[in-house]
Amino acid sequence: MTDCRRPTASGKDRYNRASGALLDDPDNAFLDEACVNSSLLLAAIPATAFATFSLPLLVQRCGRAAATLAAATVMATCLALLLPLAPAAFAGHSEVARLAWLPGYGLDLSLRLDGLGLLFCLLILGIGLLVVLYAFYYLPTSDRLGRFYSILLLFMAAMLGIVLSENLLLLLIFWELTSVSSFLLVAYRSDKYESRIGARMALAVTGGGGLALFAGIVLLGHIAGSFELTVILAAGEQIRAHALYAPALILILIGAFTKSAQFPFHFWLPSAMAAPTPVSAYLHSATMVKAGVFLLARLYPALGSSDLWFWMVGGSGAMTLVYAAATALFRNDIKGLLAYSTISHLGLITLLFGLDTPLSVVAGIFHIINHAIFKASLFMAAGVIDHECGTRDMRRVNGMFRVMPITATLAIIAAGSMAGVPLLNGFLSKEMFFAETISYPQFEPLGWALPLFATIAGMLAVAYSSRFIHDVFFNGEPIDLPRQPHEPPRWMRAPIELLVLLCLLVGIFPGWTVGPLLAAAAGATLQAPLPDFHLALWHGFNKPLLMSTLALAGGVLIYALRRPLFAWQAHLPPLHPRTAFERFYRALAAGARRTLAVLDNGSLQRYSALLVSFIVLLGGWAFVSGPSADVRLPGQPADEAAVGALLVLLLGALGATALYRERLLAVILVSVVGLVVTLIFIRLSAPDLALTQLAVEMGTIILLLLVLYYLPPRSAPRSSARRLSRDLLLALLAGGGLGLVTLQMLASPFETMSGFYLQQSLPGGGGANVVNVILVDFRGFDTLGEITVLAMVGLAAHALLDRLVLLAPQHDADGRPWAAEAHPLFLSMLMRPLLPLSLTVSVYLFLRGHNVPGGGFVAGLITSVALVMQYLANGIAFAQPRMPRHAVRLLALGLFLAAGIGLTSWLFGRPFLTSAHGHVQLPLIGDLELASAMVFDLGVYVVVVTVVLTVLAGLGSLSLRARSQIEEV
C-alpha cells in the first residue's frame, strides 16, 4: 500500500473527496498507522476472496457438507474482514488503498470503501451466505457442489471487486469477470438446452455492454484526467461541461442497462432463469443485476444532474418499470414472473436515479436494499416450490398453502413486500418513490403525469404479486404434479425465514434497522450532505398514502379481471425480443462462419494472395504517408560480371515462374537463383552470408524435391486468366514495392553502427569475425529469439508430421514406376566415408566461426545436410536407428545451452548474455581463443540440426509409415 487517504469528517463537508489535509494533523502518526492497517484490511477482502475461491473444489472429496462449509467460511472470513472497516464507512469516511499496478495506463490496484460499497458488500456477503446454505439443500445430492460453490465464490469475489474498486478500469475488469462467472453459473446445468442458450444470451448482452462500458470509462477517464473515482467524483462540473460528456454517458449507460436488464436490454434476464434457483436468488435479485444500478449510484455525482441523464436514465427506467410489470402479470412460470418483476423493480430504481433529486437517490438506494431482501427470499421460495413440486408452472402448481403452510406464509409476506403492502419494507421505498413523483419539480404543466404513471406501475406490481400469491398458494387443487410436495427441510427454509424477518423489521422499525446504513450509503452516493428525510412507517394521511391505497385496490381489481385480460393478451401480436436476439445471434454466427469460409478455405494460394495484398497495402500506405527521402547516394557502376549475374538471376526467376508446371525444372531454376545470390554475396565481400546461403540452398532443394515426391503425378492445372492477372498484379506490386524500399534504404544516407561493431568485435567480443560476434554476442538476445522461433517451427513440423499419413504416388508424371534399386550400392558405400569428412568440415567451420567465416548456424546446416545424405543414400531403415532420437529433447537442449550460458553471466553479476573470452593453450592444437559465446553458438547449432533433420526426415518417412499401415490392415 503506497498511498492511503482518509478525508477528515467535519461539518458540512462530511462526505468529502479525499484530501491531503491529514498531513498537517498533529497526531497523524497514530492515524497513519491506523490508516495503513485499514488499507491492508481493505485490500485483504478481495484478495482473500480471489485466493480462496477454489477451496470448495479442493475439499469436495470430503463431501458436500465440506464444500458448503468451505464456501461459507470464505464468505464469513470476508465479512469478518469487512466489519472492522464498517464504523469508518458509517461515519462517512472513504477508505482508499492504492497499490501501483500499471501507472502508465492509469490503472492501479486501488480500492475504496465508503457507505455505498459497504452496503453492497453486506448484501453480497450476507445474501451469499444464505444462498450457500440454501444451495446445499436445493441442488441434488448427486452434485458434489465443489464446482458450483467455486464458481459462486469467484462471482462473489468479482462482485466485491466491483463495489470496492476505486479505479474505474479495475472496476471494469471485475465487471467482465462477473459476466464470465455468471455465464458459468447460468450454464451450470450444461446438459440442458435452455441453460446453454440462456447463458450465452446473458454473456452476449452483458459482455457486449461491458465493452460499451469500457469505451465509456476510457472517455470518462480522458475527460477527468484520471480513472480514480476520487478525482472523477470531484470533477462533476467539468465532466458535464465537456464535449464528450454525451458519448461517455451513453456508453456507460449501455453498460449499466445491459447489466441491470433495463429496456431495451432486459430480455436476457428471463432467459437466465434457466440457472439453478440459488443462482437466480443470488445473481438475479441481489447482486449481479444490481451492479448496473450500483454503477449509476457510484457515478451519480460525476454524470448525474443533466437533462440527458434525466431523459435517458429516467426514460429507460420508467419504460422498464411499466413494461416489465405488465409482462410479469402474464407469465405462467413462477421464476419468469419473478424475473420480470425484478426487471420492473430495477426499472423503478433506475427511474429514481433518473429523477435526479437527492431524495430520489436516497429512495433508490433504499429500494436496492429492500428489493434485494424480498426478491432473494421470493426466489428461494420459488425454488422450494420447484424443488417440492417438480414444476414451476402456475397453471399446475395450486393450493400450496395447505401443503406447506410455513413456506407459503413466508412467501406471501415477501410477495406483499414486493407489492408494497404496509408494515413491510417494500412499502416504505415505494412510498418514497410516490412522494418523489409528486414533488418532482420539472413537470410543472404535466404535474399529474408522473404520479399517475407511478400509480399504474404500483397497481401492476400489486396485480402480479396477487397472482403469485393466489395462483400458487390457493386457487384450488394442484394439477398433475410430477412429485408429491411437502414442507422443505428445516434449514432450507431458514434463509427465507431470516430474509422475511428482515422484511418485517425494516418495514416496521426502519429508523433503527436500516437507517444508519442507508444514510451512509446515500451520503457516499451523493458525495454531498444528505437531504432531510425521515424513515418511518407512518407519515400521516398524504398523497403518497393515497397513491398506495389506489395501487393496492387497483392491483387487486386488475387481478380480479385477469380472465378477460389474459384473453386479451393472448390476442396480442407476440413480442419476442429473446427470439429476435437469438435469431440475430445465429445470423451473426452464420455470417462469421461464412466470412471465415471465404478467408480460410484451405487454399494456400488464397492465403498467400491475402497476405501479400495486406503487405502491399501497408507498404503502400507507409510509402504514401511517410516522409520522402530527398538525398540520394550515388549508385555504384555496374560491371560486366554483375550485369551477367543479374541477367542469370532474372532468367532463373522468370523461368521458374513460367515453367511452374514442370516442377522439377522449376526447382532447378529456383536453385539457380539461389546460387547466383550466393555469388553476389561473395562478390560483395560477405563470405558468411554466402556460406550460409549455399547451405540453406542445399537444404531447400532437398526439401523441395521431397515435397515434389508427394504431389500427384499429374501436373498442376492451368490457372484462369483472371487469376493469372490477379497474381501478376500482386507479384508486380509486391516485388516492385520491395525493390523500391530496398532502393530507398540503400540510396539514403544514414549512420550505421557498423563502425562500432568493427571496432569492438575483437576487444569486446573476443572474435575477429564481426558477423559472428554480432550474432552470438552483441545481438545475442535477437539470436536467442530467432532460434526459439526456429525451435517452435521444428516443434510444429514435428507435431504436424508425426501422425500424418501421406501416400506418395507409385509412379512419376509420365506413368513410369520408380526405379527398383532405391539405394545404389555405389552411392551408399561412398556416402558412408563422406559422413565423417563432412562432420569434420562442419566442426571446423564451427570452431573457427568466431574469427573467420563460419559459426554455429552454417555448421548446423552442413551437419544436417550430411546426415540427410545418409538417409538419401542408405534409406530410412539404415539411417533412422543410427540418428539421435527425441527431437523435442534436443530442441530443449539447444535452447537450454543458449539461454543457460546467458543466465550464467548473472552468476558473475553481469547482465544477461554477457560474453567472456580468453586464450587457452592446448597441446597439439596450440593457442585457442575460447569465448563463452561458443556455448551459445553450440545451442544454435543443435537447434538448427534438429529442426532441419526433423523436417526433412519427417517428410521423407511419411510414405513409409503410410505403406506399413496399409500392410497392417
Added chain:
Amino acid sequence: MSTMSTATEYAVAALIVLGALFVLLGSIGLARLPDFLTRLHGPTKATTLGVGALLLASAIFFSTRPDRGVSLHELAILFFLFITAPVTAHLLAKAALHRQAKARDGEQRTTADREKARSAPESPLG
C-alpha cells in the same frame, strides 16, 4: 609472387592451362555430344580432371607463399570432388537408363524393362 621459384611457376602455370583445357573440353563435350549417356562423359570425366588440375595449381601456389604454411584445403576439396563426381555420374546414368533415354543407335530399353517388373520403393529416403 616474386618469391616463387621459376620451376614452381612453370608447374603452376602448366596445371592451370591443363585444367582450363580439360574444363573447356568437358564443356564442349557437354554441348556437342549426341546423346545423354555420351554427354555425361564431358562434365563427369574431363571437367573433374580439369578442376582437379586447377585445385592442385592453387595448392602449390598457396603452399609456396612465404607467409603461409602448406595449403591443404584444396586437397580436401579434391577428395570430395573425386568421391562425388563418379557417384553423381553413376546416378545420372542410372536415372537416364530408367527413363529410357534413347541413344542414337537405339539399343537401350533392356535394363528399364527388367526393372519395370519389380516393385517400387517405399519412399525417396526409404
